[in-house]
Amino acid sequence: MQEREQKRAALDPAQQEQATGDMDPASFRLYAHQVVDWVADYLEHVGDYPVLARTQPGDIRRALPAQPPQQPESMQAILADFERVLLPGITHWNAPGFMGFFGITGSGPGILGELLTAALNVNAMLWRTSPAATELEQVALDWLRQMLGLPEPLFGVINDTASAGTLYALAAAREALSDLQIRQRGMSGRPEVPRLRYYASQEAHSAVDKAGIVLGVGLEGLRKIPVDDEYRLDVAALERAIKEDLAAGWRPFAVVATVGTTSTTSVDPVPAIADLCERYGLWLHIDASYAGSAALLPEYRHILAGCERADSFIVNPHKWLFTPLDCSVFFTRKPEIVKATFSLVLEILRTDEEAPNLMDYGISLGRRFRALKLWMIMRYFGQEGLQARLREHIRLGQLLAQWIDGSPDFERLAPAPFSTVCFRAHPRGLDDEEQLTALNERLLNRINGAGHYFLSHTRLRGRYSLRAAIGNLRTSEETVRGLWQELREGLEAELARRS
Numbered sequence: 136m137q138e139r140e141q142k143r144a145a146l147d148p149a150q151q152e153q154a155t156g157d158m159d160p161a162s163f164r165l166y167a168h169q170v171v172d173w174v175a176d177y178l179e180h181v182g183d184y185p186v187l188a189r190t191q192p193g194d195i196r197r198a199l200p201a202q203p204p205q206q207p208e209s210m211q212a213i214l215a216d217f218e219r220v221l222l223p224g225i226t227h228w229n230a231p232g233f234m235g236f237f238g239i240t241g242s243g244p245g246i247l248g249e250l251l252t253a254a255l256n257v258n259a260m261l262w263r264t265s266p267a268a269t270e271l272e273q274v275a276l277d278w279l280r281q282m283l284g285l286p287e288p289l290f291g292v293i294n295d296t297a298s299a300g301t302l303y304a305l306a307a308a309r310e311a312l313s314d315l316q317i318r319q320r321g322m323s324g325r326p327e328v329p330r331l332r333y334y335a336s337q338e339a340h341s342a343v344d345k346a347g348i349v350l351g352v353g354l355e356g357l358r359k360i361p362v363d364d365e366y367r368l369d370v371a372a373l374e375r376a377i378k379e380d381l382a383a384g385w386r387p388f389a390v391v392a393t394v395g396t397t398s399t400t401s402v403d404p405v406p407a408i409a410d411l412c413e414r415y416g417l418w419l420h421i422d423a424s425y426a427g428s429a430a431l432l433p434e435y436r437h438i439l440a441g442c443e444r445a446d447s448f449i450v451n452p453h454k455w456l457f458t459p460l461d462c463s464v465f466f467t468r469k470p471e472i473v474k475a476t477f478s479l480v481l482e483i484l485r486t487d488e489e490a491p492n493l494m495d496y497g498i499s500l501g502r503r504f505r506a507l508k509l510w511m512i513m514r515y516f517g518q519e520g521l522q523a524r525l526r527e528h529i530r531l532g533q534l535l536a537q538w539i540d541g542s543p544d545f546e547r548l549a550p551a552p553f554s555t556v557c558f559r560a561h562p563r564g565l566d567d568e569e570q571l572t573a574l575n576e577r578l579l580n581r582i583n584g585a586g587h588y589f590l591s592h593t594r595l596r597g598r599y600s601l602r603a604a605i606g607n608l609r610t611s612e613e614t615v616r617g618l619w620q621e622l623r624e625g626l627e628a629e630l631a632r633r634s
């Protein structure tokens with residue numbers, strides 16, 4: 136009993152028996168300072184951790200109690216377990232050597248924005264449930280529109296992911312088939328509804344397939360169009376597919392073009408695709424989740440040629456604009472159709488203001504105040520600062536590509552239009568594809584196991600490819616030089632092992 140009382144005495148007022156309120160201000164201030172100090176130290180030394188977590192499946196779970204605590208536990212104990220138990224199971228996406236999938240950054244101003252968002256805890260479902268959240272979202276996204284050089288009018292909302300935005304775009308495209316009244320009447324059991332078809336290249340993101348699953352269009356409703364030798368959608372093949380489908384009784388309704396595909400960051404020929412969409416009356420959606428940010432650079436603005444004609448467009452500030460997860464921007468030239476797709480006004484939510492209610496533009500009612508962090512990032516770095524960072528990442532990507540091109544033992548497997556490079560080791564005299572795959576898999580495991588870098592892989596025309604995607608603000612030329620050295624030394628070690 137006495138022990139229990141002693142334990143209680145070490146706890147905060149809010150943790151005492153009978154207490155019913157939140158953490159008191161003095162305790163909050165104390166822990167908040169500790170946590171912020173921890174974060175500052177973490178960000179300073181994030182490069183010292185193994186980038187890829189070294190735990191095995193189940194390790195972390197086993198280290199945690201299976202039952203929830205009955206009694207309050209001290210914040211010191213909780214924070215200590217965060218470091219002792221959880222941190223070893225963290226893969227450090229904020230590390231300079233993180234180049235897997237896409238390099239991202241939870242930047243300082245963005246982290247501070249998230250802290251304020253959590254403190255305000257507003258739900259921006261309606262304009263009146265926090266006018267500043269809705270209006271800042273509109274202002275920040277109009278700034279972003281200007282930075283990308285996209286013409287007005289363009290309506291923007293922030294979603295958690297590009298996957299959600301892709302679903303919303305295709306749902307709106309389906310709604311645009313107004314004669315079918317699918318929103319009201321559904322699709323099943325209606326012999327008068329033709330089978331619907333939409334199109335994307337073989338290199339499009341799986342979010343495009345998932346939208347078909349959710350919308351009842353089915354995976355067969357997505358026709359994958361072949362790509363050219365630079366992994367860009369083949370427009371002639373797209374037109375042939377549309378004609379063939381029309382002749383066979385399908386109803387084409389949308390095309391998804393990608394600006395910066397997930398494997399090779401290729402840019403589909405959007406102007407020619409836009410022509411086809413106009414000719415055949417199809418919704419054009421652009422997935423520029425990663426590469427869209429590059430259009431902040433005047434010298435890269437051409438990558439968005441034709442995008443001004445799109446019905447909807449996605450770019451992810453949480454990918455290559457230094458914004459902490461999650462923040463995916465959905466732009467549309469047809470907000471009235473997106474709203475007609477999703478709006479359902481229940482009595483409890485009915486309001487009479489003229490302002491938009493952002494809950495009307497997707498399936499989630501509740502909305503986090505995500506615009507705050509994006510706005511803080513834009514102001515903190517400024518357009519020039521953001522441009523300098525994007526330009527540097529592209530320079531570093533091109534440098535790595537040059538080193539690979541100049542080496543007799545490595546080869547590039549795709550063009551590298553931005554900061555992502557697809558390549559493999561291909562030493563002289565070793566041309567057997569299976570052996571090359573095995574060698575590159577071992578090289579990847581070696582690099583990722585060493586802890587300084589994390590790379591991922593892809594397959595390009597059947598060939599196993601390593602992939603380095605530069606996008607973290609802490610990645611420097613020294614980081615990339617170090618990677619190149621580890622790759623060359625790793626290859627030597629693998630070849631020595633084989634012989």
Ligand SMILES: *Cc1c(COP(=O)(O)O)cnc(C)c1O
Nearest residue numbers: 296297298340395397424425463
């Ligand atoms: C990363 C990526 C996505 C998925 O983004 P989420 O926001 O994680 O859903 C979709 N498309 C492309 C081209 C991407 O690079």
